[in-house]
């Protein structure tokens with residue numbers, strides 16, 4: 001099978017022709033139909049996340065069709081279309097797994113990081129971490145739901161019930177979360193790179209009440225802010241835009257250092273917190289909500305062989321919505 005592989009951090013991906021993987025007990029073999037490109041993939045390529053298996057096939061927003069089932073597979077049948085997210089395996093016995101926080105499992109393994117992912121024609125996945133894709137979505141449009149959508153949804157949930165939601169970094173996650181927030185009757189205030197008029201127009205198109213640069217103040221104080229851009233300086237900026245008692249949620253897996261800031265930005269019970277990974281419950285809830293809320297994804301497709309171009313476009317901020325690889 002054709003695949004794009006990472007052999008060492010800091011390198012471009014290389015095209016490879018590999019033997020097809022074989023599903024073990026409880027695993028399914030999927031023919032990949034589409035795999036979205038996530039900012040986390042850039043952090044892995046750059047070595048900012050340092051626990052990748054090598055060589056590695058990246059990709060953790062996979063839509064595929066079951067073409068072979070290992071022993072004991074009972075959740076899916078041949079021909080079923082399923083999605084594979086970032087969370088690829090958990091131990092089931094650690095304190096976190098046992099109290100419903102499997103996203104923090106001590107021994108968790110992640111797709112496209114410790115498990116080969118979807119930048120390939122075929123991928124093997126544990127059936128327990130695969131999810132049926134709502135029928136109303138095409139393969140390409142469904143792919144970004146599996147990380148941008150899922151982790152974006154968890155980020156919004158952990159922001160609380162506030163009515164005015166700020167979103168910093170208007171990329172793949174933000175463009176989905178903005179639609180969820182609007183569906184829930186909340187107002188969205190979008191912050192992009194200063195001067196990125198295209199991103200601001202895109203945010204307004206998706207229902208944002210206001211859009212501006214990340215250094216600007218919104219017209220009203222925020223109840224909560226979600227940060228999806230990997231820029232630590234956005235933490236004090238978001239705190240300054242958030243009202244008393246509000247929460248700033250960092251939704252990315254990596255961020256540049258957060259600069260020091262005066263205590264009064266945090267004072268008055270403001271909260272800064274992060275979001276890590278997802279649980280299977282998040283996936284089930286969000287994939288049920290997405291069609292009900294009429295969530296649409298904006299995608300730019302690239303052939304699998306052009307994975308490096310897709311990653312470069314993401315790095316340059318040149319992708320509106322999500323980049324998706326198609327084998």
Ligand SMILES: [Zn+2]
Pocket residue numbers: 090091092093094095096097102104105106107108
């Ligand atoms: Zn565990």
Ligand SMILES: [Zn+2]
Pocket residue numbers: 038039040041060086147148
């Ligand atoms: Zn991701």
